[in-house]
Amino acid sequence: xxxxxxxxxxxxxxxxxxxxxxxxxxxxxxxxxxxxxxxxxxxxxxxxxxxxxxxxxxxxxxxxxxxxxxxxxxxxxxxxxxxxxxxxxxxxxxxxxxxxxxxxxxxxxxxxxxxxxxxxxxxxxxxxxxxxxxxxxxxxxxxxxxxxxxxxxxxxxxxxxxxxxxxxxxxxxxxxxxx
DNA sequence: ACAACGATAGCCT
DNA sequence: GGCTATCGTTGTC
Numbered sequence: 001x002x003x004x005x006x007x008x009x010x011x012x013x014x015x016x017x018x019x020x021x022x023x024x025x026x027x028x029x030x031x032x033x034x035x036x037x038x039x040x041x042x043x044x045x046x047x048x049x050x051x052x053x054x055x056x057x058x059x060x061x062x063x064x065x066x067x068x069x070x071x072x073x074x075x076x077x078x079x080x081x082x083x084x085x086x087x088x089x090x091x092x093x094x095x096x097x098x099x100x101x102x103x104x105x106x107x108x109x110x111x112x113x114x115x116x117x118x119x120x121x122x123x124x125x126x127x128x129x130x131x132x133x134x135x136x137x138x139x140x141x142x143x144x145x146x147x148x149x150x151x152x153x154x155x156x157x158x159x160x161x162x163x164x165x166x167x168x169x170x171x172x173x174x175x176x177x178x179x
Numbered sequence: 180a181c182a183a184c185g186a187t188a189g190c191c192t
Numbered sequence: 193g194g195c196t197a198t199c200g201t202t203g204t205c
Contacts, residue, residue, distance in 0.1 A: 028186070036186070038201095046201060063187050064199030070186090080186055100189080108187050150186050170187095 003029035003077035007161050010071060010079055011143050012135035017114040020089030020096075021131075022104060024081060025166040028148045028159055032076030035153035039076035049122040051075050057130060059111070059121040066108030069116050071125065071132065082107050082149070082160075083170045106170040144173040 001009070007029035015021045030037035038047040038060065049058040050072055058070040058078045070078040084104045086093055093113040097103055104113050125132040135141065142164035147155060149171060162169050 030186075038186080041202085044201080060186085061200065063185060063197085065197070066187050068186065082186085106188070112188095148186070152185080 001073060003031050003073045003079055004159055006071065006073045006077075007079040007159065008143055009134060010081075010132075011161055011163050012141045014087075014131075014133040014135075015081065015084055015114075016088055016131045016133075017116060017120075018129050020093050020114050022084040022087040023163075024083075025085050025163040026081075026083035026105075026169050027161050028080040028082055029161075030070075030078050030080065030159075032074070034157075036148065036151040036155075036157075037076070037078075039078070043076075050078050052122055053124070055126075055132075056122055056124045057116075057120050059116055059118055061118070062108060067111040067116050067118065068107040069111045069114065069120075080107055081110055083162075083166075083168055084110055085166065085168055086113065102168060105168045146173045 007027040010024050010027050013024045015024050032039055034040060039050045043051045054073050056072045058072050059067055062068050069081045072078050086104045093103060096115055097113050104110050123130055144162045144164045145158045146160045147158060148160045162173050
C-alpha cells in the first residue's frame with residue numbers, strides 16, 4: 001500500500017495513545033522519492049524510523065519546538081497525522097494543551113494533546129501504548145483532497161486528505177475549481 | 180566547523 | 193493577517 005493509499009485509509013481511523021485520542025480527520029502522505037519528504041535523501045539518524053517496519057511511528061521535531069506524529073508505510077514512506085477529532089481522554093488532552101484551542105487541529109497540537117514524545121519514535125501501533133483501529137470497511141466517509149501544507153518542494157501533489165465536512169481541520173480544503 | 184532552514188503554533192495588531 | 197520563538201538536522205565550506 002502506498003503512502004497515498006495509507007493516508008486515505010487512515011481517515012476515519014481511531015488513534016489512541018495511552019488513553020487519549022480520537023478519530024483521524026486529516027492526513028498527509030510523504031513518499032520515498034518525494035522531495036518534500038524527510039526520506040528523500042535516504043536514511044539518516046533522524047528519519048531511520050521511516051525506513052523501519054510499517055505500522056510503526058515516526059516522530060520528529062519541527063521548528064525546534066513541536067513534535068509531529070507519522071504512521072510508517074512502505075520503506076521511506078509515511079503519513080503525517082495533521083488533525084483528529086478528540087474523543088478519548090479529553091481531560092488529559094486539555095490539560096496537556098493548557099486549555100488552548102483548537103485542541104487537536106494541526107500536527108504539533110495533535111502530538112502535544114496525545115502526549116507524544118521522541119521516545120515514541122519507532123514504536124509500533126500494536127494496540128499497546130499506541131493503537132490504531134481502521135474504520136469499518138466500506139466506510140461512507142467522504143474524503144476531500146488538497147495540496148500539502150508547510151512544504152516548499154513538490155508543492156502540487158494532492159496528497160493531503162481530510163474528512164469532508166469535519167470540524168477541527170487544521171485548515172480548510174479549498175472548494176474544487178468549478179470547471 | 181558553520182550557516183540556513185524548516186511537514187508549526189501562538190500571540191500580536 | 194502577520195510576526196517570531198527556538199533548535200536539531202542538514203548541506204556546505
